[in-house]
Amino acid sequence: MKHILLIEDDLTYSRIVKTFLEKNGYSVETCTKVKDAQQILSSKSFDLIIADFRLPDGTGMELLQWSKSKFPQTQVILITHYSDIRIAIKAMKLGAFEYITKPINPDELLATVKESLSAKSTPVEPTPISSPQPKSKDTKIAKGSYVIGSSNEAEKLEKHIQLVAPTDLSVLVLGETGTGKEFVSRRIHDLSTRKNGPFVAIDCGALPKELAGSELFGHVKGAFTGALEHKTGHFESANGGTIFLDEIGNLSYEVQIQLLRAIQERRIRKIGGNKEIQIDVRIIAATNDNLIANSGDGQFREDLYHRLNEFTLQAIPLRRRKEDMEDFTGQFLEESNERLNKSVKTLSPEVWDIFLAYDWPGNLRELRNIIKRAVLLTNGDQVEKDALPEGLYEPNSMSSASFSNSSISQPGELPSPKDYKTQWIEQEKELIQKVLNDTKFNKSKTARILKMDRKTLYSKMEKYGLD
The missing domain is CATH 3.40.50.2300 (Response regulator)
Incomplete structure (x- = not known):
């Protein structure tokens, strides 16, 4: 038991x-x-x-x-x-x-x-190296949930992945939120000579500013208040393998300097320590920001950008690879069936039409979540329209419902303070969602347009469930 x-x-x-x-x-x-x-x-x-x-x-x-x-x-x-x-x-x-x-x-x-x-007891099998054969159904879906796809852009991306994977070049993966930048990075690792080493994924946006250096490089006991024992950093944990730095643009300027030194010298020093540790780590970084523009604003070091960008890959937004929709849908249906103990086989023609017409601002992450939800709500073997969120086929349904459900004042009456607050929240949420869609979920650009700092934007996105 x-x-x-x-x-x-x-x-x-x-x-x-x-x-x-x-x-x-x-x-x-x-x-x-x-x-x-x-x-x-x-x-x-x-x-x-x-x-x-x-x-x-x-x-x-x-x-x-x-x-x-x-x-x-x-x-x-x-x-x-x-x-x-x-x-x-x-x-x-x-x-x-x-x-x-x-x-x-x-x-x-x-x-x-x-x-x-x-x-817990199931080992992860490495993906074997093989030449891409995108027209063969068996090779469209790689192990580890990586879907290669069969569109021209997908073929080009896979060709570039297989080209750079055996090298030790640092790779910068660019792309919108939800386009699978971490999966692309894992694919590079699995096809590399480091495939038997660790793959350590770090969300730089999740690192507390004051502890980012400790998380990445480690610290010694007593280095600062609360450092009660020695800590091994992510770089040391990734030794012999690959470290994936997601949302690299979120690192503070001070940590960027430490990272640049680690890349140049292949050595790290723990916070509070005086001993240098040799590291053998391949670096793959990812961002949906324009790092060159950020370097002009003084937010990101240009020399670090060039160190990270020895080879660039562009993760493809889903709206530009509709030809691959069948491959992705098949993979996500399989995952959801296994997880939810279901046996949904396909989508109805009406659902396919909705999927192909939708713009998918959340990309693959949005598609995976919608299919998981639809599988949970489906009792038969085919997903029908009523298992989809209304916003997928009626883009204005949420905002229309908000106005129709809000309290309507009679002529001459002022809305209550609660009504004013509700309307303000609805309008702010709609505005943030619109700017995020317009900027393809580029959070730095969204924050600049809305004239708020990134921390405030993240807080409001969390509050309104817009991630």
Whole structure:
């Protein structure tokens, strides 16, 4: 019997989840705080941790980082509200297996638990090196969820990946949000001579500014307040393999200097340390920002840009590769069926028409999420229109509903302060969404157009669920 530790401070919710999992054959122990969970984990062995993100004495993120340092083999699932999803995605990059959102769907919870426990003992097979044959169905979909595709642009991208992969050149992957820049980077690693080494993916936008240097390069005990033990940084962990630096433009100027030195000298020095450590790491960076423009504004070092940009790849937005829609849809249907224990085989002709007409501002990430949702809502073997979000085929439905559902004042009456606030929130959300779409989700450009800093933009995107 598998043992699960559930950390949830809502006692009613905790009791419901515990009862459900126990009925499905799992042993479940519960607690309500990070500190209590740490004490329990230090005295007993668990196969899986399920933690709410918001806890009375801390966050699920803190527990995740602690548990991964102490018990790296124990899987962690994070429970979030919809407004926490951006944070949850960052947690996954720190080692969480998956996140699930409240209100919890029982089928999704059970599927995620089963998947996490089976993944624990399932080795990841490296992708074999082979020449691309895009017209063969077997080679359109590479292992590790990388879809090659069969459009001309997809063929060109795969050719360039296979060209640069065996080299040790630093690669800069450009592309809009959701275009699969990390999958492109993993594909390079899997086709390289470093494929048996680690692939360490870092979301630079998720690194706290004051701790970014420590996360990347490590620190020694006592280097700063709270440094209670030695820490191995991501560069040292990636030694002999590849480090992927996503959203590289988010690094502070000071950390950029440290990164430039590490690239030039192939050595790092831990924060507070005086010993240099030799590293053998290939660097792949990704961004949806214009780093050259940012260097002109003093936000990004031009010399670092040229060090990172020994070879450039452009991840293709989905609206420019509609020919590959069948390949992507087939892959995502297969993933969703396996995860949700379903057997959906295809999309109805009406759904295909909607997919091909839609602009996909969220690209592959948006397509994957919509298909996962549709599979969950489909009872037969074919996805129908009613399993899709209305915004997919009625772009103005959300804003129309907002106005129709808002309180309408009678002539001569002023709306209540609550109505004013609701309308303001709706209009701000629509404006941010429009600018994000117009800039192809370039967050630096969006922030400049809206005259707000990136931190404020990220906060509002999280608040309105626009990631």
